[in-house]
Amino acid sequence: xxxxxxxxxxxxxxxxxxxxxxxxxxxxxxxxxxxxxxxxxxxxxxxxxxxxxxxxxxxxxxxxxxxxxxxxxxxxxxxxxxxxxxxxxxxxxxxxxxxxxxxxxxxxxxxxxxxxxxxxxxxxxxxxxxxxxxxxxxxxxxxxxxxxxxxxxxxxxxxxxxxxxxxxxxxxxxxxxxxxxxxxxxxxxxxxxxxxxxxxxxxxxxxxxxxxxxxxxxxxxxxxxxxxxxxxxxxxxxxxxxxxxxxxxxxxxxxxxxxxxxxxxxxxxxxxxxxxxxxxxxxxxxxxxxxxxxxxxxxxxxxxxxxxxxxxxxxxxxxxxxxxxxxxxxxxxxxxxxxxxxxxxxxxxxxxxxxxxxxxxxxxxxxxxxxxxxxxxxxxxxxxxxxxxxxxxxxxxxxxxxxxxxxxxxxxxxxxxxxxxxxxxxxxxxxxxxxxxxxxxxxxxxxxxxxxxxxxxxxxxxxxx
Numbered sequence: 001x002x003x004x005x006x007x008x009x010x011x012x013x014x015x016x017x018x019x020x021x022x023x024x025x026x027x028x029x030x031x032x033x034x035x036x037x038x039x040x041x042x043x044x045x046x047x048x049x050x051x052x053x054x055x056x057x058x059x060x061x062x063x064x065x066x067x068x069x070x071x072x073x074x075x076x077x078x079x080x081x082x083x084x085x086x087x088x089x090x091x092x093x094x095x096x097x098x099x100x101x102x103x104x105x106x107x108x109x110x111x112x113x114x115x116x117x118x119x120x121x122x123x124x125x126x127x128x129x130x131x132x133x134x135x136x137x138x139x140x141x142x143x144x145x146x147x148x149x150x151x152x153x154x155x156x157x158x159x160x161x162x163x164x165x166x167x168x169x170x171x172x173x174x175x176x177x178x179x180x181x182x183x184x185x186x187x188x189x190x191x192x193x194x195x196x197x198x199x200x201x202x203x204x205x206x207x208x209x210x211x212x213x214x215x216x217x218x219x220x221x222x223x224x225x226x227x228x229x230x231x232x233x234x235x236x237x238x239x240x241x242x243x244x245x246x247x248x249x250x251x252x253x254x255x256x257x258x259x260x261x262x263x264x265x266x267x268x269x270x271x272x273x274x275x276x277x278x279x280x281x282x283x284x285x286x287x288x289x290x291x292x293x294x295x296x297x298x299x300x301x302x303x304x305x306x307x308x309x310x311x312x313x314x315x316x317x318x319x320x321x322x323x324x325x326x327x328x329x330x331x332x333x334x335x336x337x338x339x340x341x342x343x344x345x346x347x348x349x350x351x352x353x354x355x356x357x358x359x360x361x362x363x364x365x366x367x368x369x370x371x372x373x374x375x376x377x378x379x380x381x382x383x384x385x386x387x388x389x390x391x392x393x394x395x396x397x398x399x400x401x402x403x404x405x406x407x408x409x410x411x412x413x414x415x416x417x418x419x420x421x422x423x424x425x426x427x428x429x430x431x432x433x434x435x436x437x438x439x440x441x442x443x444x445x446x447x448x449x450x451x452x453x454x455x456x457x458x459x460x461x462x463x464x465x
Contacts, residue, residue, distance in 0.1 A: 356429070
């Protein structure tokens with residue numbers, strides 16, 4: 001799925017001069033502003049309502065909407081922080097002002113005559129300028145000051161003239177860039193990240209201004225641009241003071257980098273309530289390199305290291321930390337909620353037709369064609385321990401190979417195989433039996449489910465004696 005990040009300009013009084021405020025906050029400083037009395041165009045950012053919605057491939061999926069206030073996506077929508085960068089356009093495109101940018105240069109560097117960087121975090125070399133969504137659900141992103149709570153406004157620089165800029169953005173919940181995990185070189189900005197299963201990851205950039213892109217923006221925003229102005233904007237190909245003066249707004253398309261797995265347990269026989277799921281783990285590639293800024297826009301993206309490790313499904317709960325109100329904290333699965341109940345009316349039905357019980361939160365993992373799942377559960381037997389008089393309880397661990405559903409919407413044409421695709425939601429369905437081993441099934445909303453998957457191996461299963 002993709003999302004759109006809108007950076008729009010409000011007309012100033014003196015094209016082509018655009019300015020910052022001299023000192024808006026310690027993290028936003030521009031030495032050139034204040035030399036004229038002209039106020040430039042403020043950079044505003046908007047993000048589309050579907051930004052936090054990961055799709056379930058379905059037939060006839062309708063338009064996405066802003067997350068409902070009752071859903072878990074709501075807190076995510078309001079609390080996510082973005083990192084924003086803007087750098088000069090690189091020489092893969094034509095134009096006399098196109099230049100090989102140096103991504104080590106800072107937005108507040110008075111010695112940078114080439115004006116390589118328009119937006120970054122001028123205090124922390126490893127970070128972009130932070131921004132957060134407006135809670136009124138307008139979709140607007142606000143730049144944040146160092147305290148990460150109050151807004152800052154940002155304006156174009158008087159000196160940028162017709163220099164074309166690229167805009168980049170990414171978000172990875174609670175990620176803290178540091179010297180240890182950040183590589184900011186002349187060639188780009190890359191972060192080494194760990195996938196822990198609880199955090200969403202999105203990245204993106206604004207496209208070049210091609211005739212098709214500009215025609216779309218003119219139509220969408222009802223811009224009044226004549227043929228000469230249109231040609232000037234297209235000939236530059238990127239986002240400039242001139243384009244902003246004429247209302248051209250760069251949209252940054254955000255892409256989900258990870259796959260979302262949702263687990264649900266189904267009652268499969270009349271003794272299913274003797275089973276309690278204790279933990280679920282999925283083996284995936286959990287170390288990655290995220291390029292958020294590169295000379296060529298198609299070079300940004302994520303690559304995963306080849307090593308596999310298990311990540312655990314967790315339970316999300318509202319944080320009790322006063323500094324994290326509205327956020328979720330993740331704890332190990334609560335076993336008291338991980339049981340299913342059999343009802344007489346379920347008899348004679350396929351277990352997948354019975355009502356499911358959600359297990360844990362969402363598990364966000366690297367894309368792949370198959371996952372290995374490790375399921376640990378305990379089984380309460382009818383037999384009693386002669387010493388304690390209590391029912392005997394056995395613990396079992398089983399592994400399952402979960403292949404991507406073989407449906408058209410899950411086929412990757414580049415790899416020529418079915419994949420768990422990024423930005424999509426897949427259901428892992430667990431059929432809970434008390435008298436025999438648990439089976440698993442994978443599927444997507446709106447599509448026929450695949451065949452049941454038995455375990456690869458399991459410790460000795462006693463049955464519910």
